[in-house]
Amino acid sequence: MSPRNKEKDQQLRAERTSQILDSALTVIARRGLSATKVADIAEMAGVSVGNIYKYFSSKEDIFEALLHRGQQEYRDFAEEAWGQAGSAKDRLSWYTVNWLNKREWAITTLLQHARTSETIPERLKQAVSAKFKDNLRPIAAIIEDGQQRGEIVSGASMELALIYVSMMEGLTLHDIPGTPELSSGIAESALQLLLRDR
Amino acid sequence: MSPRNKEKDQQLRAERTSQILDSALTVIARRGLSATKVADIAEMAGVSVGNIYKYFSSKEDIFEALLHRGQQEYRDFAEEAWGQAGSAKDRLSWYTVNWLNKREWAITTLLQHARTSETIPERLKQAVSAKFKDNLRPIAAIIEDGQQRGEIVSGASMELALIYVSMMEGLTLHDIPGTPELSSGIAESALQLLLRDR
Amino acid sequence: MSPRNKEKDQQLRAERTSQILDSALTVIARRGLSATKVADIAEMAGVSVGNIYKYFSSKEDIFEALLHRGQQEYRDFAEEAWGQAGSAKDRLSWYTVNWLNKREWAITTLLQHARTSETIPERLKQAVSAKFKDNLRPIAAIIEDGQQRGEIVSGASMELALIYVSMMEGLTLHDIPGTPELSSGIAESALQLLLRDR
Amino acid sequence: MSPRNKEKDQQLRAERTSQILDSALTVIARRGLSATKVADIAEMAGVSVGNIYKYFSSKEDIFEALLHRGQQEYRDFAEEAWGQAGSAKDRLSWYTVNWLNKREWAITTLLQHARTSETIPERLKQAVSAKFKDNLRPIAAIIEDGQQRGEIVSGASMELALIYVSMMEGLTLHDIPGTPELSSGIAESALQLLLRDR
DNA sequence: GATGAATGAGAGTTCATTCAT
DNA sequence: TATGAATGAACTCTCATTCAT
CATH class of the missing domain: 1.10.357.10 (Tetracycline Repressor, domain 2)
Structure with missing residues (x-):
């Protein structure tokens, strides 16, 4: 609600995004793109599958x-x-x-x-x-x-x-x-x- | 009993095998293993999907x-x-x-x-x-x-x-x-x- | 974090499991195991095919x-x-x-x-x-x-x-x-x- | 060609038919109808798959x-x-x-x-x-x-x-x-x- | 008649994506 | 926002049946 929260939200979002990318990088490098399941990325990132789609569209x-x-x-x-x-x-x-x-x-x-x-x-x-x-x-x-x-x-x-x-x-x-x-x-x-x- | 020519069968089999491998090499190199469908290999080899499995188990x-x-x-x-x-x-x-x-x-x-x-x-x-x-x-x-x-x-x-x-x-x-x-x-x-x- | 009701989820899961088994019993008894398609079970249970595999592995x-x-x-x-x-x-x-x-x-x-x-x-x-x-x-x-x-x-x-x-x-x-x-x-x-x- | 051969042919045909049925009975009883492959029957009868279809239509x-x-x-x-x-x-x-x-x-x-x-x-x-x-x-x-x-x-x-x-x-x-x-x-x-x- | 390679429809299973909570 | 159950298209593999030899 307050601007503070908005900023914090932005920051949290950036962190999550980065965290997802880190996990994706590791997993995809190890298994290849099409052999990697979105669930694998989610698991390694400690995030739910559905939540991934809040940050990336596919x-x-x-x-x-x-x-x-x-x-x-x-x-x-x-x-x-x-x-x-x-x-x-x-x-x-x-x-x-x-x-x-x-x-x-x-x-x-x-x-x-x-x-x-x-x-x-x-x-x-x-x-x-x-x-x-x-x-x-x-x-x-x-x-x-x-x-x-x-x-x-x-x-x-x-x-x-x-x-x-x-x-x-x-x-x-x-x-x-x-x-x-x-x-x-x-x-x-x-x-x-x-x-x-x- | 057998009206088939065994030698010729052997030879045809070897040719088919090689033909399938050639196609598989091309397609897998282009798309990656897990993004390649067996159907892709079959199509490029000019063979039916089912027939692939007469030559390779998976x-x-x-x-x-x-x-x-x-x-x-x-x-x-x-x-x-x-x-x-x-x-x-x-x-x-x-x-x-x-x-x-x-x-x-x-x-x-x-x-x-x-x-x-x-x-x-x-x-x-x-x-x-x-x-x-x-x-x-x-x-x-x-x-x-x-x-x-x-x-x-x-x-x-x-x-x-x-x-x-x-x-x-x-x-x-x-x-x-x-x-x-x-x-x-x-x-x-x-x-x-x-x-x-x- | 989790906006889901764990207890309710558990209960729903148990119900679904039982519902799938009931349908499976009926269909398999009528057609035999190997003539029964997973799709038959799913249909009778009013569930999608894929979802069956969330409850049973095969x-x-x-x-x-x-x-x-x-x-x-x-x-x-x-x-x-x-x-x-x-x-x-x-x-x-x-x-x-x-x-x-x-x-x-x-x-x-x-x-x-x-x-x-x-x-x-x-x-x-x-x-x-x-x-x-x-x-x-x-x-x-x-x-x-x-x-x-x-x-x-x-x-x-x-x-x-x-x-x-x-x-x-x-x-x-x-x-x-x-x-x-x-x-x-x-x-x-x-x-x-x-x-x-x- | 000669009537003799015709008779013999008839007899051979009857024997083959019976032999296929015997094998089918054993295999189907053991595995069930839909889990039994025509190839199983053929193998047990010592006959080729294709030949089965000379005696039975399906x-x-x-x-x-x-x-x-x-x-x-x-x-x-x-x-x-x-x-x-x-x-x-x-x-x-x-x-x-x-x-x-x-x-x-x-x-x-x-x-x-x-x-x-x-x-x-x-x-x-x-x-x-x-x-x-x-x-x-x-x-x-x-x-x-x-x-x-x-x-x-x-x-x-x-x-x-x-x-x-x-x-x-x-x-x-x-x-x-x-x-x-x-x-x-x-x-x-x-x-x-x-x-x-x- | 006899063979087994070839076909292709169909079955089991997976997984990207959606959605109710 | 976060969750994971639900969906269904798509993929691998199988097998009844056909057909060239």
């Missing part, structure tokens, strides 16, 4: 929100890497280490599905791909910077950024949480390949 | 057969690369080009799903992972050979093989057939990174 | 619940006969009359199927047979009592109970509701056979 | 043939009892013993299903019931004869016949082949009940 809607949030978070993360002090190697190293510590693998899985699956509407695919490409810029900037300092091999920076990110994604997909078979030290080795002097 | 069974066949085919392909004449670079180049021309991207998608999804029985996951690791050997052999000739950067050969394959997979997943956005020339650039003298 | 599960409930109800009924005042003949007469008025014929059909069909899991068969045997006790008690008073022919009481119940079942199966061909007076004649003085 | 057709044959066989059996030498007790005893040694239980099961199930066309039900009633005559004749000799309790002979047969059927359904729990001696005890002097 399962697809949740997925779409997940992609938006994931790509935005990734953008922030990539810019944080670019904002790091030190050499290009230091920055990429920071990026690499933190990538593995974050839930990037989960988002990576979702994005890949979004880009490749016929079940996803074209509109969404295009948005995701465009945003993905745009999100390469901070990495490309780091690489360009490194090339100017003579640290990094020559080549088109966007191309190298794509190669590097693909490599990270590819390795990520072989190194699922709970499957520690492949040492994460390998990511560092991969990074070496980009360096001029190795 | 959708899961089809998926499993697909993984087996895919990993076997990949093994043959990797060994063919190892069997090529020429330098390590030539061999990897052959591998790279042919990877992109084959249906490797489809199988890559399936294998990734098999390794990562909670919906896949542990037994199958382990088998897939073990076979995957084993399948790195021909690539590792090419790399080792190249290292001895001074062509390829130093480092543990299995590790470099994993990095290289991950890179290919990562790129593959950004370059779906029908989505020619990313030039396949990029794969060649990626290959350069492994070379000592670049 | 058609088999419904059948099993039906057997449990039916044998328990029969036990109560048999003990009520034993609890009647009067001579053994009076008690058996009460039993006979009420048997025909109740839905015993439906349950009889189900139990017979459960005992004899290969499609029923051994575990369930054994449980049903054991309970059936145990349920003969009240009748055997009436007979023993009648023998001591000189009303009833001599012989092992459990054996005579089995004979009597089999007779009732056999007659029941010739006298389906809606098929009034065989007068129910015949049951009384059958009862006479057990009496010493006839 | 599963229902097989069932109907089974009922006809079963009731005819039963009639022959009942008349054979009537044709036995000796007292009424001897004849009923012969009937009882041979009933248990024959496949009467299987036919009993089928007939019961035919009479009671909604899935059976009315026309067939009526035919079965009429024939059943008619088939009581030989037993009723034995009973009447016994009554005249003072061996058997008084009462309407058809009614007593129905009671006796129901008793046999009821006991039969508690004493499935392979379930020897209930001693078959009990049938003799049941017979005693009909005797005047016991």
Whole structure:
């Protein structure tokens, strides 16, 4: 009733929304979109099934929100890497280490599905791909910077950024949480390949 | 008694099986396992739904057969690369080009799903992972050979093989057939990174 | 948090369960287990198909619940006969009359199927047979009592109970509701056979 | 081609038909009509599925043939009892013993299903019931004869016949082949009940 | 006649979504 | 707003029947 309550309501709503998205991310990454039941998401979020629909209009809607949030978070993360002090190697190293510590693998899985699956509407695919490409810029900037300092091999920076990110994604997909078979030290080795002097 | 030709029956059976698997590979790669209806597979194979079950006991069974066949085919392909004449670079180049021309991207998608999804029985996951690791050997052999000739950067050969394959997979997943956005020339650039003298 | 009335929910749930079982009993008795569609049960219960599965996990599960409930109800009924005042003949007469008025014929059909069909899991068969045997006790008690008073022919009481119940079942199966061909007076004649003085 | 062959063909055909019916009887009695697959019948008969349809037009057709044959066989059996030498007790005893040694239980099961199930066309039900009633005559004749000799309790002979047969059927359904729990001696005890002097 | 692969309608079961409380 | 019972379309799998060989 009072403005205070309204504000609080808004905040509660945002929290619930975020909480639902967190659960959805985890579950969908683990089982895939169409194998995930809305009930699974609800259970993990500690919310009733019906209540989910007060925050999202459909399962697809949740997925779409997940992609938006994931790509935005990734953008922030990539810019944080670019904002790091030190050499290009230091920055990429920071990026690499933190990538593995974050839930990037989960988002990576979702994005890949979004880009490749016929079940996803074209509109969404295009948005995701465009945003993905745009999100390469901070990495490309780091690489360009490194090339100017003579640290990094020559080549088109966007191309190298794509190669590097693909490599990270590819390795990520072989190194699922709970499957520690492949040492994460390998990511560092991969990074070496980009360096001029190795 | 039996007016049927047993040999011919056997042969027809094998053909049908293979035809169903081909269709299943295409459709599942495009839509994901659980979003693919058995009816989709049947339709693409030009077979009735019921008849599918004369050849496979369930959708899961089809998926499993697909993984087996895919990993076997990949093994043959990797060994063919190892069997090529020429330098390590030539061999990897052959591998790279042919990877992109084959249906490797489809199988890559399936294998990734098999390794990562909670919906896949542990037994199958382990088998897939073990076979995957084993399948790195021909690539590792090419790399080792190249290292001895001074062509390829130093480092543990299995590790470099994993990095290289991950890179290919990562790129593959950004370059779906029908989505020619990313030039396949990029794969060649990626290959350069492994070379000592670049 | 929960705007629902838990007690009322519990009660509604129990009612629905019972309502579904009632319908299932009728329909399965009329058509047999495997010829009965879950949709038939749902329709007769005035419930949607999907909702049935909120109460029972499968058609088999419904059948099993039906057997449990039916044998328990029969036990109560048999003990009520034993609890009647009067001579053994009076008690058996009460039993006979009420048997025909109740839905015993439906349950009889189900139990017979459960005992004899290969499609029923051994575990369930054994449980049903054991309970059936145990349920003969009240009748055997009436007979023993009648023998001591000189009303009833001599012989092992459990054996005579089995004979009597089999007779009732056999007659029941010739006298389906809606098929009034065989007068129910015949049951009384059958009862006479057990009496010493006839 | 030659008349000889034609005759032989006829004979082979009759044999096959009978062989299929035998298998059908066994399997349907064990699993129920609708739970029995035509493939089950074919397998047990050692015949291909398709070939069944050269002899019968449908599963229902097989069932109907089974009922006809079963009731005819039963009639022959009942008349054979009537044709036995000796007292009424001897004849009923012969009937009882041979009933248990024959496949009467299987036919009993089928007939019961035919009479009671909604899935059976009315026309067939009526035919079965009429024939059943008619088939009581030989037993009723034995009973009447016994009554005249003072061996058997008084009462309407058809009614007593129905009671006796129901008793046999009821006991039969508690004493499935392979379930020897209930001693078959009990049938003799049941017979005693009909005797005047016991 | 004999075979068994092929068909497709139909059954059991699941699950996204709605709605009364 | 929160709940979970209810709905029914859709999916997987089965099986009576047909048909090419």
